[in-house]
Amino acid sequence: MPHTSPSSLSAYDYLVELLSQTDDSDFIREILAALLTEKEQKEIANRIQIFALFQQALPQREIAERLGVGIATVSRGAKAYGQHDINQLLPNLSHLNL
Template identity: 60%
Template structure:
């Protein structure tokens, strides 16, 4: 029986009830740099939604304009309101 590894990861994350378990899993799966890049992507989404210009976001976070542009494109495709609400509540 073949299982899609990405789907397995999603199912595992969805079944986690403890933030510590999720943190341990992501620490095992992602390098420090990858974790930082994901966190920056969420910051990019948040700043874009707040109306900050792409150039200002690039300068503020120290990322390339292409990175910010990819984030803007992702926001056009996906509804990220739940993620952003969670991000703002934990900030």
């Protein structure tokens, strides 16, 4: 398990630093399970799936229907997709089971 001193970091920066120091996916899963509710984990998964479907150039309404989420959820995902270079940050999301 990695060691990071939280004394000089914000809580968020501490988490980023901690996660960047490990390649142990079980450890990362444990941290995320401790920090996020099941609903929050599902929302993150939905956001990633929305990005994957945007990479496939699907329309927002079809994405909402496919994932069983509201159009507002997809619209927020579209906004984030447009504000960040998702294709660079999360390339090749096509391997996801959608």
